[in-house]
Amino acid sequence: MFFSKTCEYAIRAVIFIAQKSEGGKKVGIREVAAGIDSPEHFIAKILQDLSKRQLIQSSKGPNGGFYIGDASRRHTLADIVSAVDGDKVFKGCGLGLKICSETKPCPLHNQFKEIRKKMQVALQSATIGEFNESLNLGLSYIKER
């Protein structure tokens, strides 16, 4: 709705990996897929991409897996979204005009502008690792059952 399916999975996976790899551990792709309830090979592709972009880290071989280093932990969810879906959720016109502009605004421009701003603030102020505690305590969830 706001994001592509790919992006939804990406956000959930990153939050999951941040939580599970907090103590320096690594998480296998199978565990990630199970942990966020996503297709295994699909999330694998997504994580490959995020890894190439340095938003998460990975290592091959036994005891390998995905993890999030201290540097990457400082990234925000806005960085993930931009990497996967681009900036349309922050800059695009809600009515589908090719460019959103102040000089040729659509009838709902001001409303959309506010909504996009709210989205940006929410995602930019959310660092990748900040949900660990809430998840651990069962106060928030990244999959259903």
Next chain:
Amino acid sequence: MFFSKTCEYAIRAVIFIAQKSEGGKKVGIREVAAGIDSPEHFIAKILQDLSKRQLIQSSKGPNGGFYIGDASRRHTLADIVSAVDGDKVFKGCGLGLKICSETKPCPLHNQFKEIRKKMQVALQSATIGEFNESLNLGLSYIKER
């Protein structure tokens, strides 16, 4: 981004028809397509659907076309969005959890809730016909050039 392409076209078309049919005139499908810069046959399908749902009116034959009667003019853009895209933009979880709930919220639930609320208020308080003047004055636009 917020809506499907179909829904973006639908909103723009409805606003366009409301403007053009203000004095009781009717608008042909070709004029609509040109007026909002959309594929002619595609918007035709969409308008057929909106017409069946009574959100707009149409009449066949010479001097026929689409128009918006007084009753339909009272509808809001939220009605259009609901008809085309359902209620996911008002109720769906931003991270793709199957249901958004207070008891099992995703880590960004509160933020998304606010954003969705803002969206709902914006669309529910915008009646179909209220943009005519602004469009006529060239203060807002529903197509680029």
Next chain:
DNA sequence: AAAATAAAAGACTAAAAACTCTTTTATTTC
């Protein structure tokens, strides 16, 4: 009543997004 007009309906095709499967490469353990 015939011709013209315009939407409705139906059956397509094309492109994009979502998802799957197989092979390769890197790393570690024994």
Next chain:
DNA sequence: GAAATAAAAGAGTTTTTAGTCTTTTATTTT
């Protein structure tokens, strides 16, 4: 250094969304 492990890479398929084309039906004008 062979076997095992785990991600990377590549090449698909499936499903959904977007868009097109053709035929039919309703209405009006002449």
